[in-house]
Amino acid sequence: MIAFLASRLVKGVVVLLAIAVLNFALIRAAPGDPATVMAGEAGAADAQFVEQLRVRFGLDRPILEQLGIYLKGIVTLDLGYSYRQNRSVASLIGDRLPATLLLTGTAFVISLALGTLFGALAAARVGRISDSLITTGALLFYATPLFWVALMSQIVFSLKLGLVPNVGYETIGAGYTGLARVLDIGHHLILPAVTLGLFFTALYARMMRASMLEVAGADFVRTARAKGVAPGSITRRHVARNAILPVVTLAGLQAGQIVGGAILTETVFAWPGIGRLMFEALAQRDYQLLLGVFFCSSAMVVLFNLVTDVIYRLVDPRIEVGA
């Protein structure tokens, strides 16, 4: 197990470095640079203005030298400095991390719990009304663009019914502290978390149902049934446990994205998270910041892939971790 972890960690570091170089190259392939963007926003500019910015951003140096500086920073865990925002990348990401973790974490828990539950229910009642309802609902939320669901939920629940605030992280200017603030943030969290969660709930439910049905037809389940094991116990101990492996894979993928945030949801709900930070950095060609977010996200994906592999083994001891 330890040898396995060590070898995977080494591989992970290599993958991360490769990703860092690739990201760097990809970003530079996009047209425009942070200096032209800032000049464009200023409403007036001259060559001297753009040149001053390029020098300040370090963009006047040869590209390989810039790559070298960046990689050197990465190796020493220094994500660099966002000249546009005049702050270190680490502090910018750190600022947004709590909001993103809250949103994606909540959505993750909601969707994993509800998704597997609905999937299992649907599979257990295959062909009945409740199964049809669940599968139709899942298909609907799986197929509907998140963006549209987000806007419609704002119109219905915020504008028409006035139940929840439509945008933001907390009530701006209310000055809540302690429990009142926690409740206020929770209130703001409902719409984005549910909207984001719905998509994944649908995904897990469909996966769980299909997987359950597949396992339910397997020989060992027939054997268990022949032995006279109670149906509930078969579902729980034999079917669900085997069927959950694909769901774990999917959950591992989603968990890897927790830190990356959710661009669409955060944008539509003005949630001050990392997804928005990344999207805005992209639109502004804030190279360092963008690379920083990419790097953190890819580190998380590598990490959660590893965690998923370990969980496989816990769920199904037959799987050799070292393999």
Added chain:
Amino acid sequence: MLKSSILAAVSAASLLLGAAGAFAQAPKAGGALQVVVTPEPPGLMLGLTQNGPTQMIASNIYESLLRYDEKLNPMPSLAKSWEVSPDQTVYTFKLQDGATWHDGKPFTADDVVFSLDVFLREVHPRWRQIANNQVKAIEKVDDLTVRITTKQPFGPFLLSQEAASAPMVPKHIYAGTDYRANPMNATPIGTGPMKFKEWRKGSYVLLAKNEAYWDKGRPYLDEMYFQFIPDAASRAIAYETGKVDVLTGGSVEIFDVARLAKLPNTCVTTKGWEMFSPLAWITPNVKNGILGNKQFRQAMMYAIDRDFGKDVIWSGYGKVATGPITSKTKFYSADVPTYKFDPKKAKELVAASGYKGETIRFLGLPYGETWARWAEAVKQNFEDVGIKMEIVSTDVPGWTQRVSNFDFDLTFNFLYQYGDPAIGVGRSYVTSNIVKGNPFGNVGQYSNPEVDALFAEAAIAPAEKRQELYTKVQKILVDELPLLWLLEMDFPTVSRCNVKDLVTTAIGVNDSAKNVWKQ
């Protein structure tokens, strides 16, 4: 010499009367104002960053010597009064007594000289042009008096002191430092009615009342929150649900403005953009084949249904443009050739121009839905007269890069006029401004020595001579069409009606909110 300061006092007084006369209500102090600004600005140091969102927030923190009423007459701000010498080359500004920086240090003539002669000359692209080409000396006379001497009479000089064009920055914080790296940029210190308090990145900027403000009794508001909501539809819903009080111009799509205007307690105004007076146009790259042909450019102008653009695409906001200078800007002339929507005439001109059916690439402007729809409408108009057009889409950095490098056939653009053609108009037409790397230069690369000479002469001609020169240059340009002017744009401000005196100057919500109060 005395005349102009009396004029200034009168115009300021009449503005106050105008504001008070309508509803004889005394402003009430207190309250917080929630304003939507979009997008989130890169910084709040107005001397270093002059984009729209920065200005909307930071003009409450930083001030300039002058403000302007909606007729573009100067009003006192940090300058209490000013005098102009008879030969229009010496400007003497008397500063407000008792103005202080937010850290308590006094604001003096040293700060003015540092700002205009050192700091802004180094970092401010617009002020640099004026300082380097027109100004001979910027001197301190005494602690509260500054004298600026120009090399020759420079007509728009008194218009150049708007908040973002020439913001006063504190000498004691910036002198001798690397301006862009100065850590104080994160906690800006100005003289304005509001002080910087907090910037929650991704959410809001909070400004709080400056209790020591030099203009006693102001500001009325206790706090201002500038919220950042990235999605336009969500911004509109945030207004409808009461989360915000003010939607600044351009923060919701124009078709939503018409809908929001019908809500109770909602006021919409198009005032407050007189100074900037944004003019929208299509830039033809005259170095690219057929676009260099005047008849072809005229054909395009006749082909475009500009009234449709205004009435349908822009929901009726704005005014169809007649030429390079908008009707709100000084020295506008209506005495120019006109181009009525006339597809038949356009077809004839297309045929006469020798156009052989080549496809023309139209680089769309990536500023939201309205522009995308407008590009489609123009494409339809062009195809109706036999011009083949292909829309190329890109994002903002891509657009800026391609336009700066002249890599387009046609593109939309809209630019501010800054009140005087010498500042905001000439730059798009003169040969000396055909410089790669600047999206606000003469990117269409039109070049005409006569136009160059007229713009150069008009900028420094005596006041009474300028109209004649600008009338002449407008006639030439409208005939030759280096740009296809479409619309004098309105950026309507949507707000709750109980927010009073929101727009009282020529830059409206881009100016400080020192007069704003909540009923």
